[in-house]
Amino acid sequence: MNQRVIPSHTHGSGPPLARRGLLRLALGAGIGAVTAVRGTGAAAAPIPAPATQRWLRLHNTVTGERFDDLYWDGGRPVPDALASIDWLLRDHHCDRCARMDVDLLHRLSDLQARLPAHGPIEVLSGYRTAETNRRLVASGIGASPRSLHMEARAVDIRAPGVPARTLYRAALASGPGGVGGYLRRRFVHLDTGPERRWLGR
Incomplete structure (x- = not known):
């Protein structure tokens, strides 16, 4: 059974973005596109061409929200699925989200296919605003001031039933x-x- 998370409203890293605006962004993503989001500008690693269909099973351990569906079909992004993933991976401290890098989703999809367990990937942290990241850096937990989050x-x-070293x-x-790897x-x-x-x- 599909468990697509569809938000009633979403917010971007800048001015608030309605879900309709996020869908327009998703429609403009194109095949194999990497979304530009303000940040450190670190060079991206080259990613192989994506498969025709890609599926993700995600569980946000903080909010309890889940996604279990295709996000890539016929070699193209599925706009409402990408909007749902963006919301699930939002900065829950302020309920703001950004267009997640599609290549990151492809890596997650490839990783999920390699895991011995078939449960959803548990997400502890996805997108972070600069303000949230500053607070994490100040807390001394090891967050980077130039975090790609x-x-x-x-x-x-995390992956339920999969040891951290295996993951x-x-x-x-x-x-x-x-x-x-943060094995401890x-x-x-x-x-x-x-x-x-x-x-x-």
Whole structure:
């Protein structure tokens, strides 16, 4: 059964964006496009051409919201599905979202296909506003001042029934970009920035 999350209203990283505006953005995404979102401007790693169909199963552990559906069909984005994913991956501290990098979604889809368990990927953190990121940096938990979360190009994830080390290894094979393993805290960071690998606390 599909569990597409359709928001009644959404907000972008700048002025508030209605869901209709997000759908227009999704329609303009094009095949294989990478969305430009204000941020650090870190170079993106090249991503292979996407498959004709792509599916994601996501669970936001903070809000409880879920997405379980195609977001890419016939070699093209599914606009309302992308809007739903953007909302699910929003900065829940202020209910603002941004157009998530489609290549990041492709990496998540590839990663999900590699996992031994078939449950949804649990999302701990997706898009962050600059204000939220500053608070996290000040809290001393290890957030980067130049985090790609602010560009909607990063997620922190878990997978139920999958050890963090197994998830980290699967993420390493999911395509180019950044992969960070936080094994003691049982989550993995995934992004579409320059290719790099690390193990954190």
